[in-house]
Amino acid sequence: xxxxxxxxxxxxxxxxxxxxxxxxxxxxxxxxxxxxxxxxxxxxxxxxxxxxxxxxxxxxxxxxxxxxxxxxxxxxxxxxxxxxxxxxxxxxxxxxxxxxxxxxxxxxxxxxxxxxxxxxxxxxxxxxxxxxxxxxxxxxxxxxxxxxxxxxxxxxxxxxxxxxxxxxxxx
Numbered sequence: 001x002x003x004x005x006x007x008x009x010x011x012x013x014x015x016x017x018x019x020x021x022x023x024x025x026x027x028x029x030x031x032x033x034x035x036x037x038x039x040x041x042x043x044x045x046x047x048x049x050x051x052x053x054x055x056x057x058x059x060x061x062x063x064x065x066x067x068x069x070x071x072x073x074x075x076x077x078x079x080x081x082x083x084x085x086x087x088x089x090x091x092x093x094x095x096x097x098x099x100x101x102x103x104x105x106x107x108x109x110x111x112x113x114x115x116x117x118x119x120x121x122x123x124x125x126x127x128x129x130x131x132x133x134x135x136x137x138x139x140x141x142x143x144x145x146x147x148x149x150x151x152x153x154x155x156x157x158x159x160x161x162x163x164x165x166x167x168x169x170x171x
Contacts, residue, residue: 006046010168013042017161024157028110032153035160036069039167047167061167065160072156077101079149080142084121087141088134093124097142118142 016038023031039062047058081094089097100120104112121142125135 009042009045013038013045013164013168016041017164021154021157021161024154027114027150030073031157032069032072032160035157035164036065039065039160039164042164042168057170058167061163065163068156068160068163072153075152075156076146076149079152080117080145083145083148084138084142087138087144089121089125089138089141090128093121093128093138096124097121 017035019029020031020033020035020038023029023034025031043058043062048055048062049058077098081098084094084097085091097117097120101113101117104114104116106112108116118139122135122139125138126132129135
């Protein structure tokens with residue numbers, strides 16, 4: 001590849017890595033997925049191979065990035081569910097809220113999941129307990145879990161960028 005093409009690929013991947021990180025800070029887009037796609041694009045464009053064959057470093061780093069992105073995508077739901085459970089929500093409510101969040105994200109992007117999951121917790125817990133105070137307590141637990149997941153995802157995003165940078169500089 002020419003130097004111009006290599007530099008263009010590097011800058012494009014860097015742009016999408018930083019866009020993904022921004023999307024983690026301002027959660028309107030799936031930041032970790034954007035970062036994963038940037039790493040995949042970089043790898044396909046030349047980071048997986050060297051003139052003599054495949055780059056072991058590139059493949060290993062991409063696999064680790066993939067595992068981190070999958071974990072980061074799941075941690076959100078896990079920590080929100082644990083938080084809601086600690087707030088008193090039933091497992092049934094948590095499951096329905098997860099489904100509501102998923103459907104909201106798919107059919108009412110970008111805010112559908114942010115609205116429907118907490119709303120499901122609040123309404124279902126009120127219907128179950130007939131007590132607004134306890135329903136709000138469950139919702140606060142969900143919000144606490146979401147807050148913890150927010151910081152974990154940002155940390156994972158920083159690790160992804162760090163690993164990708166090592167890949168770029170060592171590759």
